[in-house]
Amino acid sequence: MIKVGVFGAQGRMGSEVVKAVQGAGDTELVAGVDTAEERDAVRGADVVVDFTHPDAVMDNLRWLIENRVHAVVGTTGFDDARLDRVRELLAANPGANVLIAPNFGIAAVLMMSFAAKAAPYFESTEIIELHHPNKADAPSGTASRTAELVAAARERAGSAPMPDATTAEVPGARGADVAGVRVHALRITGMIAHQEVVFGTHGETLRIRHDSMNRESFMPGVLLGVRRVAGLPDRLTLGLEPLLGLD
Ligand SMILES: NC(=O)C1=CN([C@@H]2O[C@H](COP(=O)(O)OP(=O)(O)OC[C@H]3O[C@@H](n4cnc5c(N)ncnc54)[C@H](OP(=O)(O)O)[C@@H]3O)[C@@H](O)[C@H]2O)C=CC1
Numbered sequence: 001m002i003k004v005g006v007f008g009a010q011g012r013m014g015s016e017v018v019k020a021v022q023g024a025g026d027t028e029l030v031a032g033v034d035t036a037e038e039r040d041a042v043r044g045a046d047v048v049v050d051f052t053h054p055d056a057v058m059d060n061l062r063w064l065i066e067n068r069v070h071a072v073v074g075t076t077g078f079d080d081a082r083l084d085r086v087r088e089l090l091a092a093n094p095g096a097n098v099l100i101a102p103n104f105g106i107a108a109v110l111m112m113s114f115a116a117k118a119a120p121y122f123e124s125t126e127i128i129e130l131h132h133p134n135k136a137d138a139p140s141g142t143a144s145r146t147a148e149l150v151a152a153a154r155e156r157a158g159s160a161p162m163p164d165a166t167t168a169e170v171p172g173a174r175g176a177d178v179a180g181v182r183v184h185a186l187r188i189t190g191m192i193a194h195q196e197v198v199f200g201t202h203g204e205t206l207r208i209r210h211d212s213m214n215r216e217s218f219m220p221g222v223l224l225g226v227r228r229v230a231g232l233p234d235r236l237t238l239g240l241e242p243l244l245g246l247d
């Protein structure tokens with residue numbers, strides 16, 4: 001049995017993780033906690049899953065790495081500086097591996113992979129992400145990661161800059177610039193998590209669309225991470241792609 005702790009256990013995602021861990025045959029819930037003060041309750045866990053808040057996750061990761069507990073992180077808000085800090089913590093403390101994935105939905109990971117594959121064939125690519133209005137960060141971790149993958153694919157292919165004649169703009173009208181790709185974030189009551197990657201070239205467009213219909217849909221990916229994190233070849237793994245043979 002893999003002993004699992006959950007940080008953010010009462011949240012929208014954490015409460016699903018608690019159910020998934022309790023329902024799987026090979027995992028056992030040690031504790032679920034919701035504040036930094038309660039972290040001692042997960043001592044004895046092999047793996048802790050973190051779905052908390054971008055403001056909380058770095059201190060949680062420090063605690064887990066210093067206490068040699070493997071971490072499966074779904075919380076978003078990671079930039080290069082944060083990832084460098086995680087690498088420093090791992091270098092200073094043996095024993096724990098960390099898996100950080102902006103999206104544990106298998107179809108979402110495929111959507112990102114298909115977008116990267118399509119990118120070199122189109123002049124223009126923009127991303128529209130749509131989420132529930134309780135989301136703290138914008139753009140979403142998934143949209144940022146997709147933009148980075150699209151930008152890297154375009155750079156490898158030597159793509160020309162995307163055409164855009166805009167010279168007069170109401171601030172924000174063209175979205176956020178993530179690695180040179182425009183990302184538009186919508187916050188809509190009734191929605192959960194959705195993304196469309198829009199490609200265009202002369203006479204043809206392509207839209208790659210992903211929809212999360214509920215939060216249970218993320219659980220197969222989370223459990224895959226829980227089962228595999230201890231045996232991953234790298235101390236820090238970014239994205240679920242290597243676990244799915246997509247890297
Ligand atoms: N990678 C993926 O596949 C997915 C990632 N996410 C990401 O997961 C994160 C959480 O999303 P969601 O579940 O909707 O958010 P919620 O606000 O519903 O849940 C967050 C939970 O974390 C708790 N929390 C806050 N600080 C701490 C802390 N220091 N230690 C332990 N628990 C803490 C909160 O408690 P309190 O309310 O008392 O502050 C709350 O219960 C977001 O960053 C989101 O983007 C979401 C869906 C999928």
Ligand SMILES: O=C(O)C1=N[C@H](C(=O)O)C[C@H](O)C1
Pocket residue numbers: 076102103131135136139140141142143192193194
């Ligand atoms: O906050 C959410 O809900 C989600 N967050 C993740 C993100 O920022 O990409 C994953 C998914 O989009 C749901």
